[in-house]
Every structure is written in C-alpha cells, then in structure tokens.
Amino acid sequence: MNGRILEEQLFNALMLSATFVVVGSLLVVVGVIIIKGAPALSLTMITETSSGGYLLGGAGGILNAIIGSLYLIAGSIGIASLIGLPVAIYLNEYAGTKLTHFARLSLDVLYGIPSIVYGAFAFTLMIVLGARESLLWGIITVAMLVLPIVIRGIDEVIQTVPSKLRDASFSLGATQLETGFKVVTRQVIPGIVTTVLLALGRGIGDAASVLLTVGYSDIIPTSLNNPVATLPLAIFFQLGSPYPHAQQRAYASAIILLGLVVMFSVAARFSTARFSKFVIR
Amino acid sequence: MRISRTAKDLLARRLLRPLAILVSIGVFAIGFVLLAKSAPLLVSNSLQGLLFSQLWHPSRGEFGFYAFIVGTVEVTLLSMTFAGPICILTSVYVSEYAAKRIRDAVISMIDLLAGIPSVVIGLWGVLVVVPAVRYVASFAGYSTTGYSVLAGGVVLAIMVFPSVISVTQEVLRNVPFSMREASAGLGATKWQTVKYVVVRKSAGGILAAIILGFSRAFGETMAVLMVVGNVAKVPSSLFDPAYPLPALIANDYGEIMSIPLYDSALLFAALLLLLVVAAFTLMGRLVLIRVQRRSA
C-alpha cells in the first residue's frame, strides 16, 4: 500500500513543480523586462518621435512606432473583421457540411502558419508588383495573419448559439441573411469583441510579418504608401544597437508593448460584461 | 431601387460563398506562390542536394539547407522535450486537482503568457537565458557565447506552454464524470483515477496537443532568432549555435536582390516551413477529430 501513496506524493510534487515553472516563467519574463526597462522609461519615449540618430542613442522617443503599430493594427483588424465576420456567419448559417468542414480544416492550417511565412509571401507579392515597403503592405500582411484567428474565434462562438434562437427568428419570417446578421450576431457580440481584442494583441506584437513588408521610419506616416515604424521592430533594432543607451530603451519599449497587449487582454475580459445586455443565456 | 429581402438574401449567398471558398484555399495559394518562386532553384538543383548538403555559400550558388533543417529540428525537439512533460503535468494539476480559485488564477496567467509577443520573450532570453547557458556551460567544461540550441530550446518551450496546455486541458475536461465516478466507486484514489482512467482516455488528445505544439514551435521566428546564434553549421552539442529556417529567412531577406537565386532559396525555405507546419497541424487536428468522434 505504501507504494501507491508514495507514487501519488511524487506526482503531486512533480505537478506542483511543473505549474510553478509555467507560472514562474510568466512572472520572470514580465518581471525582468519591467526591472530592466523601468529606468529608461520616460514620458519622452511615448510623446516624441525618433530623431535621426535615435537608434544610435540620439534624442527622441518611439511615438512613431507606437502610432505606427496602432495604425497598422487598426487597418488589419478592420480588414480581417470585415472579411472574417461574414465568412464565419456564412459557414454557420448557409454553407453545406462539406464546405464547412473543409473550410474549418483549412483555416486551422492557416492559423498555424508561422508569421514569417506570411511575411515572405507578402514580400514575394510586393516584388512581383513592384511595390515598396509601406504601411499598406504591413496592413495586408497582418490582416492575413490575423484573419484565421478572427474567423475561428467568431466561428466558435456562433457554434454555441442554440438552434432555438434561429428557429424563433425563422418562424417570424426572417430570411437567413437577416437571422445571421441581426439575431445571431447580436447574441455573440461579446464573443466577437473578445476575439477582435485578442487578435489585436496578437497582431500588434508580431515582428516577423512586418519585418519584410513595412520597413522602418523615424516619422509618423502620412500616407499608406510610406514605410512605418512598428513597436516590435523598434524593440528589435534598439536591442541590436551598439550603444548601451539605445539598448536600455529597448527594454522600455518592451514595457510599452506589453502594456498595450495587457490593455487589450483586460479589455477583452471586461467587454464580455459590457456587451452582454441583450444576450440570451 | 428597393431590393427585396429575399433578393438580398440570395445576393449575400452568392457573394459570400466565393469569399469563403477563397479563404479556404488560401493555404494552397500561398503554397503555390512559394513553389512558383522556388522553381528556379529547384530546376538547377536536385532536391536531395538542397535538403542534405551542408554547403551553404549563396554567392557561389551553393544552397545546402541541411544545417538549417537540422538546427530547426534540434531546437524544436529540445523545446518539446521540455514543454511536453511540464505541460501535461500542469494541465493535470489544473484540471484535476486545483481548487477553483487557483485554477482560474493559473489559467489567467497562462493566457497572459500566451499574449507576450515573441520579441519580448526574445529580449528576455538575451538578458537571462543566454548568460545562464554560458554559466551552465562553464560548469560542463564548454566555452560558449550562450547563444545556442539550449537557449533556443528554453525560449521556445516558454512560447509553446500556453497552446499545449490549453489543448491538453480541454481534452482532460472532456472525460465524462461517469467514468471518474466508476473508478472512484471501485476504491481508486484520486491519483489512480487520474493515472489509469483520465489520462488513458485522453491519450489521443494529449498526443494531438503535442503535435500541435511541435508545429507551433517549428515556425516560431523572433524569439529563437535572438538567442540561437545564427551560425550556419550543424550544431554538435546543445551549447553550439544553430540557424533555424525561420531565422534564415528573417535575417537574409535583404540580400535577395544582390545574389542570384537567393530569393528562390529563401522562398524555398519558407515553402519547407509551410509544408512541415501544415502537415503537423493537419495531423494534430485529425487526431483530435478522431478522438472526439470516438468519445461521442
């Protein structure tokens, strides 16, 4: 009998240790970044754009990267939602099972494709079309990256809608279009908002997709055709600078990026409450 | 002009269907473009030569990807060796043992970890993991800069934790209560029920989670790039640097214009990534589907 108690205690210890490792890695990562970055964090960083020699330790801040990232993600999420919501609704309300299954599997694969591949793909298109690095291409690339996330998130929420809700709508004479876009969508608004916010968090932090397509710049872009600075690349380039002062600012930039991601995450959590007014439980 | 409601419905159907189809074949479109662009390289080199040669001298037209492939595989395998047991143990703890408050707290933290961007983890890796590897290596008698397969494996494992845990957790939770009750009713302790019934029933799903984690790790770019050393040689130990495929693409895309066939080479690397990741994702998903079907 002692054997089985000993085994249980051993695995209890292992499980707790494993959980500590996972939770610990979160705390260590965030902790180190904050500790290292806090000294270099200043108001200038978030209110000024980079000067010419910024990456070499010159004056200025990374407002260009902050605004650049926000422009980029706003555009991408806009496109991804515009395409993603109707497609998700179509798959659930209209499509036959074969297409739906194929689409879902296909989207699963798209979901798993590394962002560098999206970047390489977009880069290829850019070469073929003779385009230069720009905000527009960044938006397109990140939209591609984020589209499967949006579709899958909305798809999953729509699947939880009880069929009696649809029945009620149909029995009042509504068409499938009206049921899909007026009834089902209202029911899953919290889920849609959560999905979009999570996709925002994912897209804004991704470096590989923008590395090849968006260039970099010291100024805030004035048109879609300008190259633009992004937060992930700002961090990456500042880290690569030979000047310690610039490296310090990389850590501070990481805090800013983390801050944005956390903001989106927290907003996702609270949006559920805010948007659930009309949802049927 | 007033469009009738049924007409609107029909219009929507007509428009949305091709859109949905377009999105679904996106994978193939990407694959096709990458293949087309790799074609010049494939025409002038044998596939065997590309995959198994260690000679990487683009300026001389030598494109042997072996070192990169081995580097990618080694880092990925190492990270899964770390992540596999840790994620399974954590998932079992969280779904079977933890009190509700602890479970919610841990899950929130794992979600937060999932949201940390790759560059930030890479940054942390440079600050913490690379020096740590240097330190550990000195004990083992190796001298290394710390930018190594080991550093890449650690960083990659952390990136993979959240996805493997979330899939595993879901699979564990799906084991029906009646089965746990049956086991307990025969006098099993909690651990015995977990070991002989819950985990056994979830084995397929856990395998799928690991496969999906592997595919995620394989394509991860930034964090690994920042800590793995990026030297185009087959690593001979864990403390040696490696050069995974994603890092190659990210680092060298700038040279595309200046060296002939280099664009094809890098896009071929991207194609390889796409194929491997797609294959593993499909495998993982199909295993999951089969598991779900069997328990229905």
Next chain:
Amino acid sequence: MGLTTQEMITALSPHICVQDLNVFYGDTQVLRNVNLLIPRRQITAIIGPSGCGKSTLLRSLNRLLELTAGVKLSCKILVDEIDIMDPSVDVTAIRKKLSLIAQSPNPLPMSIRDNVAYGPRINGMQILREPNGVDGVVERCLRSTGLWDEVRDRLNGPASRLSIGQQQRLCLARALAVDPEGLLCDEPTSALDPISADRVEKLLKSLSTDYTIVWVTHTLRQARRIADNVVFLFMGHVVEQGPAESFFNSPKEATTKAYLEGAFS
C-alpha cells in the same frame, strides 16, 4: 448452524445505519434529516418521485457524493458500527465495501478483462498474487453475472463494444471483483432494453443472498417485485420505511398511500 453469539448479533444488526443526514448543493437543501436502517443481505428499495434525492442518498452511503463539487453534508453513517464519515477513515476502503452500480453503464476505457481486473489491481488485492489470480477473478465475476460465455473469446477487446445490457452486467462483474459487502444500485435497469433489464433484475435478486443491496428505483412495479424492505423518499424526507409487505399492503402515511395509488410519480 452453530453461529457464535457475535456472529448472530452481526447478522441481525443493520448493515448500514444513517443518522441525521442533511445534504446541501450550495444553498439548496436536498436531503433533510434522513434516518435509515438498512438490513444485511436483503434488498432495500429506495422509491419516490424523480428528483427527490434518491441518487444523492445512495451516493452518500459510500461517500461518492464527495466527488461532486459544491456538496455539503453532515451526518453519521455507521457501516458495521463504524462511522464512515469520520475523517480518519480510508474512503477508498468504504467504496470497496459498498460498490456503486450507476444508472447508465460506465465501462472504463480498457478491455473487458482489464475492466473487471481494475478494482483488484488498484486495491492491491491479495488474490492477484496467486498464480492465475487475475484470470481467476475475471472468470469468476463474469460467470456470476452470466457474461462469461458471451465474452470469453474477446476478453481483450474494448468494453465499449458490448451492448448496453452486457455493459451493465460488466459493471456488475467489475463491482463484484472487489469483494464488496453491499451493492448500491442507482436505477440499474432503467437505461436497458426490456430483455436486458429483466436479466439484470433477476441477477441482482439472486445476488441478494450474499450481498446487501440498496436499490434505487422509480418504478413501483419493479419495487414490488424485488424489495425486501422499502424506503419512501419524498422531497428529501424519508416519509416511511419498513418491510416490503407491510409497506405495500398497509402504508401508514397519507403521502405514501397517495404515491402507491399513483397520485404522482
């Protein structure tokens, strides 16, 4: 027969004695002040309309109820004069003593042989150490439930492939393998087709000579067929309990009379 005084006292004393059982799911009280005496080696049927706590009562007898989250209970339950609710008691031993048969058959995700052998294995039972121990136990238990001839050629096949009637008999065999003193049956035939239901019912009746059986049923007709003693549970209260004959022929409480006449079910 020559029973010692001690053995006679044990044979005559109730096997299970429930004192002041109160069960709460969160804030809702499901069982109120339940006091029960369950005699040894007889079939005690627990009857009453659905949703009145019969399953809850059954699962508190071997402390399986503790597996469900949010359950609070207070009471004393004496099995052979020992209070099983005492924290120092080994819960797994109690569950071996009083084995539960669920309403829907719940085979474990293993082969038929492993299902039956599971109980003895995890409890480290002595019998396994004998040569042919496992096979012996498996055969004996499958024979007692009439399954042996049907499955002897596919003992290594998955238990999930059996028909539902066979699965329930497997669960019974599985329970017998741990050498229990009693079987707690939660509507054991209600999920089965009529033929299998009949088989299982006859099986349990024959087992009652060797095991104490507590049988939850929601059909009065079944209760009349099988019960030696009856406990009538209504809205979480024990309204009436006693030997079957006096219970069915001359019930004392008005509610009991109404229920027996089919006023509600």
